[in-house]
Amino acid sequence: MRCHAYQLPSEVYRALEAQILEALADASLEQLGYLLGDHDLKVELLSGEWRVLFEAARDISYQVVKLGERRARMAISPDELSELVTLLRSPERQVDWAPISFGLAELVDALPVGMDLVGLVIVEEDDDWMWRESTHEIIAIRPEVYSLIEPHMHELIKIGDFGALARLAGDHCEGAIEFSNQRWFDLGQAIVTHAPELIPVIEATVSPPDVYTSVREALSLVADPRTQPSLDAWLRVHSDGHQYALFFRDIRREVE
Template identity: 70%
Template sequence: MRCHAYQLPSEVYREIEAQILEALANADRDQLGYLLAEHDLKIELLSGEWRALFAATEDDYFQVVDPTEHRARMAVSPEEIAGFVEMLRDVERQIEWTPISFGLAELVDALPVGMDLVGVVFVEEDDDWMWSESTHELVAIRPEVYTLIEPHMRKLIEAGEWAQLSRLASDHCEGAIEFVDDKWFALGQAIVTRTPELVPIVEASLSPPGLYQNIREALSLVADPRSQPSLDAWLRVHSMDHNYALFFRDARKERG
């Protein structure tokens, strides 16, 4: 699930501030869209970006976050915007967030410094992304990215929010190998038969970079180029670039 930042002129924000806060708490996304129609800038934040931002500011600004309801909302008033921009422009924080920063970088450049000219409202994207077909995947995540998004991935695993977890991993991955059902099941059977030490790792869904070399060696034993050509090609060509964290995406968990 991604999120959009809506920049509103300060006079517009102040006029409807009470309605904004009420709507963030209770309204559906369409109602919020009508309320924020007079925005003069809209910026998309990827799944890991808004989560990092919200976690860093959860005690400072009004937020409504509910993974089960697919809600990710925050309001920063014109009176608060100077402190918010100062936080975003902190050099150490910018360096820390660089591996996942796309929309955040655009937001930093767009917001005025030291002035109360705008307010910003963050609202989750619509649910259209959830209707795309789920696929089995092996997703590779660079270690510096994994450091930033792992806590959020763990929370989604605990909550059983597998579709959101897959969206988060896909938004920030280095690469992914897709498997149709029969190839995924064949890979699982080969792992059980030939490399059973991988079974608990696959079942856990997420493995840290420290396990990568052992996992890679084990996968190379079951990556038959005839039955698993994509996995075999990735292991031969790309797998040595980094010690990746791996997300084993079992689409059955998303399909219920």
């Protein structure tokens, strides 16, 4: 799940603030769209970006986060904006967040420094992404990215939202190996026969970077180029770039 950040001129935000805060609690996206229609900037934040932003801004913002309902909303008034900008422009934070900063970098550059000229409202995207065709995957995540999104990945595993987990991993991955239903089934059979040590790894959904070498070696035992050409090619060409975290995406877990 991604979010959209709306920058509103301060006079617009202040005139609508009470309605905006009330609407963030339970209004539909369509209703919020009417309130936010006079925005002067709209920026898409990827799945990991809004999560680290919400976490950092918890004490200076109004937030409504209900992961079980896939709802994530935040408002920053013009009066708090300067504090937010200072927080986001911290050199240490910018370095820490650089591995996942795309829309977030655009937003930081756009927000005025030291002035209360705008208010900021962030709202989750609609659910169209949930209906796109999906496939089984092994998704590779760089270690510096994983360190930022790991707690959020485990939170989604805990509540059983594997669709949102796949969105989060896919938004910030280095690469992915796709499998048809048949090849995913065949991979599982080969693992049982030739690399049973991978069974608990795949059942856990995510393997951290510190076990990557052993996981990669086990995967090489089942990467027959005749039956698993994509896995074989990835292991030969791309697998030694980093000590990756791996997300094993089984789309059967994503049934609503």
